[in-house]
Amino acid sequence: MNAYRYEQNPLVTPADVKPFHEGYEVIGAFNAGIATYNDEVLMLLRVAERPVSPEPGIVLAPVYDPDTKAVELVRLRTDDERYDFSDPRVVRDVTRSSGFAYLTSLSYIRIARSRDGRHFTIDDKPFVYPSDRHETYGIEDPRVTQIGDTYYIYFSAVSPVGIGESMVSTKDFETVTHHGMIFCPDNKDVLIFPERVNGKYYALHRPTVKSIGEPGIWIAESDNLLHWGNHRHLAGLREGMWDGGRIGGGAVPLRTERGWLELYHGATKEHRYCMGALLLDLNDPAKVIARSDKPILEPEADYEKNGFFRDVVFSCGAFVEGDIVKMYYGVADTSMACAELSLREILDSLTYL
Amino acid sequence: MNAYRYEQNPLVTPADVKPFHEGYEVIGAFNAGIATYNDEVLMLLRVAERPVSPEPGIVLAPVYDPDTKAVELVRLRTDDERYDFSDPRVVRDVTRSSGFAYLTSLSYIRIARSRDGRHFTIDDKPFVYPSDRHETYGIEDPRVTQIGDTYYIYFSAVSPVGIGESMVSTKDFETVTHHGMIFCPDNKDVLIFPERVNGKYYALHRPTVKSIGEPGIWIAESDNLLHWGNHRHLAGLREGMWDGGRIGGGAVPLRTERGWLELYHGATKEHRYCMGALLLDLNDPAKVIARSDKPILEPEADYEKNGFFRDVVFSCGAFVEGDIVKMYYGVADTSMACAELSLREILDSLTYL
Numbered sequence: 274m275n276a277y278r279y280e281q282n283p284l285v286t287p288a289d290v291k292p293f294h295e296g297y298e299v300i301g302a303f304n305a306g307i308a309t310y311n312d313e314v315l316m317l318l319r320v321a322e323r324p325v326s327p328e329p330g331i332v333l334a335p336v337y338d339p340d341t342k343a344v345e346l347v348r349l350r351t352d353d354e355r356y357d358f359s360d361p362r363v364v365r366d367v368t369r370s371s372g373f374a375y376l377t378s379l380s381y382i383r384i385a386r387s388r389d390g391r392h393f394t395i396d397d398k399p400f401v402y403p404s405d406r407h408e409t410y411g412i413e414d415p416r417v418t419q420i421g422d423t424y425y426i427y428f429s430a431v432s433p434v435g436i437g438e439s440m441v442s443t444k445d446f447e448t449v450t451h452h453g454m455i456f457c458p459d460n461k462d463v464l465i466f467p468e469r470v471n472g473k474y475y476a477l478h479r480p481t482v483k484s485i486g487e488p489g490i491w492i493a494e495s496d497n498l499l500h501w502g503n504h505r506h507l508a509g510l511r512e513g514m515w516d517g518g519r520i521g522g523g524a525v526p527l528r529t530e531r532g533w534l535e536l537y538h539g540a541t542k543e544h545r546y547c548m549g550a551l552l553l554d555l556n557d558p559a560k561v562i563a564r565s566d567k568p569i570l571e572p573e574a575d576y577e578k579n580g581f582f583r584d585v586v587f588s589c590g591a592f593v594e595g596d597i598v599k600m601y602y603g604v605a606d607t608s609m610a611c612a613e614l615s616l617r618e619i620l621d622s623l624t625y626l
Numbered sequence: 627m628n629a630y631r632y633e634q635n636p637l638v639t640p641a642d643v644k645p646f647h648e649g650y651e652v653i654g655a656f657n658a659g660i661a662t663y664n665d666e667v668l669m670l671l672r673v674a675e676r677p678v679s680p681e682p683g684i685v686l687a688p689v690y691d692p693d694t695k696a697v698e699l700v701r702l703r704t705d706d707e708r709y710d711f712s713d714p715r716v717v718r719d720v721t722r723s724s725g726f727a728y729l730t731s732l733s734y735i736r737i738a739r740s741r742d743g744r745h746f747t748i749d750d751k752p753f754v755y756p757s758d759r760h761e762t763y764g765i766e767d768p769r770v771t772q773i774g775d776t777y778y779i780y781f782s783a784v785s786p787v788g789i790g791e792s793m794v795s796t797k798d799f800e801t802v803t804h805h806g807m808i809f810c811p812d813n814k815d816v817l818i819f820p821e822r823v824n825g826k827y828y829a830l831h832r833p834t835v836k837s838i839g840e841p842g843i844w845i846a847e848s849d850n851l852l853h854w855g856n857h858r859h860l861a862g863l864r865e866g867m868w869d870g871g872r873i874g875g876g877a878v879p880l881r882t883e884r885g886w887l888e889l890y891h892g893a894t895k896e897h898r899y900c901m902g903a904l905l906l907d908l909n910d911p912a913k914v915i916a917r918s919d920k921p922i923l924e925p926e927a928d929y930e931k932n933g934f935f936r937d938v939v940f941s942c943g944a945f946v947e948g949d950i951v952k953m954y955y956g957v958a959d960t961s962m963a964c965a966e967l968s969l970r971e972i973l974d975s976l977t978y979l
Contacts, residue, residue, distance in 0.1 A: 370723035435839035457857035486788035500853035504810035
């Protein structure tokens, strides 16, 4: 698969983003949802800010307090045996078999704007910031679905009670309406289709299951975008393949002549994140027509291989212009990049079921 | 708390239920949803049937096949080191930190009918049986919400892709309409309120979370009972108390003068299951008014303490008549029982927040 990576890559890096919080450093400006508005390409960046540690051996975990509307810092000692600090992203509770106790950074959404899709100017302030008790550990990995003149923006809402998917909407990228949590924990990687299919809205989502099952992609239906049901399992992991460890929806589904094209991420059990594609029936998106046996994009460039969390390409939004798919994607949990791929080449590369 | 346990307890036991599958034994007739219909009390029993093992050292795991509509038996050797057989209910995969690989029995819903609420006659055949690919390991723990002349019956749908909550409806307990999965995995213990509150339907649900959080009770909203959203965390575990290990909704919420009374189950970390109560605001069920610091019913009778899984009282349905709460409940994951409690005594026993 040919991929034309922009010469300007990475398009936005943490160094380009001024911290919003005093005494913090920006460690990530990545996994951005994508929209076009007023002839501009907008990247809704996930900006991750980390409190600068006051001394070696101390990790500060930021927690938003919805009552005071301020961020409290939980001070943890790296020699505290109750915790495991080996993953730079999280602090684990050693008594729990899975999951984490704290995050080492606080994420929120900030807009970067561009006329040409390659050179971006970053807003001074957050666009969507944690605002309630389900978002005290931050909001992550936004996607944007435009329906008419309304942009629906949904993201992982992280707090000690779980990771769910919450949604806001805007018409102007200034004023925001909050719609609460649309998928309850444990869930992320939601992708709302840009139009109704046979009268219903559809969304992909990725439950993280504990009792039985694996992190696979599901599909749900809605009449109003707020309430979701008729959940059905759509695509699972494939042992030994590029998507054998973890998968989740990526970009908002693209309407093509052959079906709904979903650019999704898959990771191996060794946490190497690639992008591939699912093709879903135009009239029944619960039906998988084809799937990538090999990735359409994998971490090869230095900025994709090295960073806060290495070997990651992770798209949250793409456009189609003629035969060109402009896929924006987060790299190494650090920065943003863009690559152009041929739509026909992607469709021809799929294995049809 | 005074509880009058019926002299007829246990009201239904596995010995009363003729196996539906040839070569199986009924090991549970428990955790029944409750309805009144045509002057009868109906228990929608969860009947669990286990294939009789052909020889020592072999466990047969039943799996429903939606294509053939038959149950296949997976033959497992108890000396197979890939599996852990220590829990009689499940077969665990030793390489997974949580959850299970197979169930040792297949559950479905069967009706027991009574004129007096104490003596029950059990239907010969299943009422709701696994029917799709999300129910291949069975359907469990039904609850029934009557709205007008329609009875909504929802239950845990168990399959290798996860445990979610699916729903059917009926007007006559003969013909059934399927509505698919209303809460995606990992979720169970759904309770739909029997009427709209300020124009919205409400449901309690209990996500099982892996990334972060504990198995707590959440509340969701709907316009049509099929699609659910605005998920909010309602009640968590309480360290060291009777509900410190696990909680979940129990009976369909009862409207009282002081609020919505939810009889819920809680277990200690040692898996002792008791019943207690939450009181929710009549006009805003997302607001907790009061909660039981001590159980309202705990396993004391022999049939509650001994059985397939010991020390369990677990209600899925109750009625109020004047001051009397008739709480039906599963005992020891084996049989059904009923106890009468005073509504006033329950309400007075709560700790108001």
